[in-house]
Amino acid sequence: MNMAVLNKKPADIISFILIPTYLLFLSSKVSFAQDSINQSQFVSEANTLVSKDGSFELGFFRPGNSNNRYLGIWYKNIPVKTIVWVANRLYPINDSSGLLMINSSGGSVVLMSQNKSAVVWSTSSQRQANNPLLQLLDSGNLVLTVTDEKDENLRISSWESFDYPTDTFLPGMKFGWDLKKGINRLFTAWKKPDDPSPGDFTHGLSEMGIHSYPEAYVWKGNKKFYRAGPWNGLRFSGSPDLKPNPVYDYNFVSNENEVYFTYTLKNKSLISIVVVNQTSHTRDRYTWIETEKVWRVYSSRPRDYCDNYGLCGANGNCVLAASPVCQCLKAFKPKSPELWSSMEWSQGCVRNKPLSCHTDGFVEFVDLKLPDTTYSWVNKSMSLEECRVKCLKNCSCMAYTNSDISGGGSGCAIWFGDLMDIRQFSAGGQNLYIRMSTSELLGVVCCVKFNYEEEKHGPKIKIAVSVAAALAVVSGTLLVGLFTYRIRTNLKVKKEPKGIISHQNNEGQKEDLELPFLDLSTIVGATDNFALNNKLGEGGFGPVHKGILEDGQEIAIKRLSRSSGQGLNEFKNEVRLIAKLQHRNLVKLVACCVQGEEKMLVYEYMPNKSLDSFIFDQTKSKLLDWSMRFNIICGIARGLQYLHQDSRLRIIHRDLKASNVLLDSEMNPKISDFGAARTFGGDQSEGNTKRVFGTYGYMAPEYALDGQFSTKSDVFSFGILLLEIISGKKNRGFFHPNHSHNLIGYAWILWNEGRPLELIDECLGQSSTLSEVLRCIHISLLCVQQCPEDRPSMSSVIVMLGSESALPHPRQPGFYLEKNSNEAHCFSSKQEPSSTNEITITLLEAR
Numbered sequence: 112m113n114m115a116v117l118n119k120k121p122a123d124i125i126s127f128i129l130i131p132t133y134l135l136f137l138s139s140k141v142s143f144a145q146d147s148i149n150q151s152q153f154v155s156e157a158n159t160l161v162s163k164d165g166s167f168e169l170g171f172f173r174p175g176n177s178n179n180r181y182l183g184i185w186y187k188n189i190p191v192k193t194i195v196w197v198a199n200r201l202y203p204i205n206d207s208s209g210l211l212m213i214n215s216s217g218g219s220v221v222l223m224s225q226n227k228s229a230v231v232w233s234t235s236s237q238r239q240a241n242n243p244l245l246q247l248l249d250s251g252n253l254v255l256t257v258t259d260e261k262d263e264n265l266r267i268s269s270w271e272s273f274d275y276p277t278d279t280f281l282p283g284m285k286f287g288w289d290l291k292k293g294i295n296r297l298f299t300a301w302k303k304p305d306d307p308s309p310g311d312f313t314h315g316l317s318e319m320g321i322h323s324y325p326e327a328y329v330w331k332g333n334k335k336f337y338r339a340g341p342w343n344g345l346r347f348s349g350s351p352d353l354k355p356n357p358v359y360d361y362n363f364v365s366n367e368n369e370v371y372f373t374y375t376l377k378n379k380s381l382i383s384i385v386v387v388n389q390t391s392h393t394r395d396r397y398t399w400i401e402t403e404k405v406w407r408v409y410s411s412r413p414r415d416y417c418d419n420y421g422l423c424g425a426n427g428n429c430v431l432a433a434s435p436v437c438q439c440l441k442a443f444k445p446k447s448p449e450l451w452s453s454m455e456w457s458q459g460c461v462r463n464k465p466l467s468c469h470t471d472g473f474v475e476f477v478d479l480k481l482p483d484t485t486y487s488w489v490n491k492s493m494s495l496e497e498c499r500v501k502c503l504k505n506c507s508c509m510a511y512t513n514s515d516i517s518g519g520g521s522g523c524a525i526w527f528g529d530l531m532d533i534r535q536f537s538a539g540g541q542n543l544y545i546r547m548s549t550s551e552l553l554g555v556v557c558c559v560k561f562n563y564e565e566e567k568h569g570p571k572i573k574i575a576v577s578v579a580a581a582l583a584v585v586s587g588t589l590l591v592g593l594f595t596y597r598i599r600t601n602l603k604v605k606k607e608p609k610g611i612i613s614h615q616n617n618e619g620q621k622e623d624l625e626l627p628f629l630d631l632s633t634i635v636g637a638t639d640n641f642a643l644n645n646k647l648g649e650g651g652f653g654p655v656h657k658g659i660l661e662d663g664q665e666i667a668i669k670r671l672s673r674s675s676g677q678g679l680n681e682f683k684n685e686v687r688l689i690a691k692l693q694h695r696n697l698v699k700l701v702a703c704c705v706q707g708e709e710k711m712l713v714y715e716y717m718p719n720k721s722l723d724s725f726i727f728d729q730t731k732s733k734l735l736d737w738s739m740r741f742n743i744i745c746g747i748a749r750g751l752q753y754l755h756q757d758s759r760l761r762i763i764h765r766d767l768k769a770s771n772v773l774l775d776s777e778m779n780p781k782i783s784d785f786g787a788a789r790t791f792g793g794d795q796s797e798g799n800t801k802r803v804f805g806t807y808g809y810m811a812p813e814y815a816l817d818g819q820f821s822t823k824s825d826v827f828s829f830g831i832l833l834l835e836i837i838s839g840k841k842n843r844g845f846f847h848p849n850h851s852h853n854l855i856g857y858a859w860i861l862w863n864e865g866r867p868l869e870l871i872d873e874c875l876g877q878s879s880t881l882s883e884v885l886r887c888i889h890i891s892l893l894c895v896q897q898c899p900e901d902r903p904s905m906s907s908v909i910v911m912l913g914s915e916s917a918l919p920h921p922r923q924p925g926f927y928l929e930k931n932s933n934e935a936h937c938f939s940s941k942q943e944p945s946s947t948n949e950i951t952i953t954l955l956e957a958r
């Protein structure tokens with residue numbers, strides 16, 4: 112804001128002026144009790160132009176102690192001289208003269224220094240114009256209008272000062288682009304309070320590209336200093352405090368002709384302006400306080416430390432309440448830890464784990480200022496889901512969100528490359544979905560929408576932790592004592608369960624096994640000597656019996672067939688390894704027993720038996736609604752993923768099927784028989800086996816035909832299981848009156864005909880969430896694809912189950928024509944079991 116005392120010269124000082132020939136007819140005695148001049152009048156040192164309502168005045172002024180003269184506009188009705196516009200800010204008149212007029216052709220306004228008769232400043236000229244009229248409007252806009260070439264009664268604006276602002280954003284001005292005129296209205300600070308020439312502080316809307324998402328900036332020189340962020344339908348993303356208020360109304364207009372922000376005052380008797388200030392390095396809104404006759408700052412930008420552009424570098428998040436303020440976004444780490452810890456954050460952050468592109472997912476961050484939109488893309492008509500798909504498809508897309516958050520959210524904005532200048536708000540920010548690698552998402556995402564609460568409450572958590580830590584220090588000894596005591600007591604109880612006798616090794620030393628060994632006599636007692644009515648079923652490698660230990664604990668005992676041919680130590684080592692596989696979706700091995708030829712595994716007992724006893728049973732299947740089934744699906748996926756990837760052993764199950772999924776009392780799924788193939792099936796390495804071990808209807812083609820097994824053959828079995836859980840039908844033994852396909856084939860047909868929902872088990876009725884079911888069908892088809900390479904890993908399956916991102920199109924499944932000669936051939940030399948019971952078989956491949 113520039114308050115200059117006008118240094119008016121008395122009118123008589125300007126006596127004679129060298130006037131260009133075209134002005135010879137002008138009268139120098141013009142009265143300016145008016146708001147406009149035409150071709151035969153001019154504004155000189157002696158007079159001014161006043162807007163109709165008397166609020167603005169145009170004339171010559173000399174700022175501060177400067178000898179330079181400028182033509183400008185100021186508020187006429189307030190006592191503090193406030194210059195809001197300057198015409199010749201670059202070319203001051205340094206003598207005591209000056210004349211503003213319309214040139215003879217009428218197409219432009221020129222400012223002359225009188226005694227040199229030189230043009231100091233001029234508006235862009237139009238060749239010829241009729242009846243030009245220069246007016247100072249009540250808004251403070253100086254406008255040159257001319258009559259339209261075609262319609263004499265129509266006056267059109269050929270130039271206006273609002274299009275060429277200086278440092279002051281007046282009500283009604285447009286902040287931004289006029290794409291037809293090709294102008295961007297930028298506001299540039301005065302260099303000094305007595306020098307209106309442009310400083311290096313500029314405020315305006317960023318450049319418009321074809322796809323760009325314009326945002327408001329304050330630049331210092333050509334560097335970004337403060338970024339207000341893109342317009343999100345309600346406000347600039349970095350200005351949560353821009354809200355409906357008693358002083359002014361605002362609006363953002365974006366169409367093919369114009370993109371601008373504007374505001375108007377609610378009450379015409381109020382005065383409020385926005386000014387860029389070189390000295391304070393701020394862009395301030397002032398309101399005039401009539402009672403005190405002063406300008407008061409209403410709001411100021413940048414408002415705090417986090418408003419400094421890019422303070423935290425790429426992928427950093429500025430959290431004002433945190434200490435230090437700069438934090439890497441979740442899943443990112445400082446690029447240079449040394450610099451970062453010395454509070455030099457400009458290097459920013461890099462990912463903990465690299466992206467894998469097509470299997471990535473997104474994490475929702477809440478209440479952020481959206482990142483710099485320089486490398487962004489917008490489509491105003493796309494939905495958020497389409498946006499996610501679009502982003503996922505392009506490996507350089509890092510984040511997406513709605514481009515407009517008004518009315519519940521619409522449109523799509525996506526970002527490429529590093530995310531710059533993000534800050535955290537506690538409210539009024541925006542949600543941003545940032546791309547993450549599968550491994551970052553793992554364990555957090557399956558079946559539960561990622562909840563980013565800890566980021567939102569980051570500082571709060573920190574405080575809570577430090578308080579807790581302080582408490583711990585104060586009462587340290589006491590707490591530690593208590594803890595040790597508790598742990599010891601628990602261990603005692605766990606280590607010596609009744610009926611379990613610790614095993615003695617050959618040297619007579621007690622082995623420190625995590626897995627207890629049970630005495631055969633104990634097991635014989637628990638199972639009533641393996642009584643038939645205690646038999647639970649027949650798994651791979653032997654029968655399973657229920658047993659009750661002396662203390663009442665229920666157990667399931669698998670008695671391995673005697674022919675495994677494995678040595679005692681080998682067996683013990685394997686069992687010990689398998690005992691270490693602990694996951695809530697794996698049946699827990701609680702003990703084992705080796706005596707003579709007998710080898711037994713003791714598992715926790717699952718009261719609800721196996722999954723097949725529910726899904727394929729007309730009555731019991733009604734007990735499993737969709738949400739339970741979905742929970743079971745996710746649990747199986749997690750258990751399998753653990754076997755494949757997270758456990759040290761990298762176990763391939765090789766016999767995943769509904770009867771190998773047990774259900775605990777809360778219907779949580781637990782995979783059983785894992786590691787069985789590895790331990791008892793002979794072949795222990797991935798790759799190729801001579802012995803095909805598995806179950807008809809669940810085996811992947813490459814495994815059943817060529818003995819090729821891998822985690823992907825388990826994925827195939829998982830896909831079948833998924834179809835069975837959804838449809839309540841067995842893949843093997845599936846019968847359809849109209850064709851000879853198995854369940855996979857039937858699902859494939861329905862999928863291609865766009866009727867996948869017909870696959871759903873009728874008893875699911877209303878309970879199912881169709882989008883979830885559809886997604887599961889889609890995933891199952893991806894799992895049963897013919898080529899192992901096409902099938903997703905279990906990690907990807909988990910991400911797919913838990914997210915809403917787009918899935919690839921499934922290719923043709925394997926084994927979908929069960930009764931087709933081609934595939935029947937594979938089994939032609941073997942005896943197919945006559946029933947459709949799922950009995951694990953071991954086939955010796957003829958080679």
Ligand SMILES: *[C@@H]1O[C@H](CO)[C@@H](O)[C@H](O)[C@H]1NC(C)=O
Pocket residue numbers: 378379380381
């Ligand atoms: C505008 O402000 C004046 C002075 O504060 C007040 O008297 C008047 O009632 C206001 N008008 C409206 C429409 O609010």
Ligand SMILES: *[C@@H]1O[C@H](CO)[C@@H](O)[C@H](O)[C@H]1NC(C)=O
Pocket residue numbers: 490491492493497
């Ligand atoms: C924006 O999205 C809509 C809907 O998906 C589409 O029809 C349109 O072609 C898109 N526009 C551009 C420029 O991509």
Ligand SMILES: *[C@@H]1O[C@H](CO)[C@@H](O)[C@H](O)[C@H]1NC(C)=O
Pocket residue numbers: 488504505506507508527
């Ligand atoms: C991804 O987006 C970038 C930036 O818009 C573009 O240059 C690139 O061609 C896109 N890649 C694909 C595969 O669409």
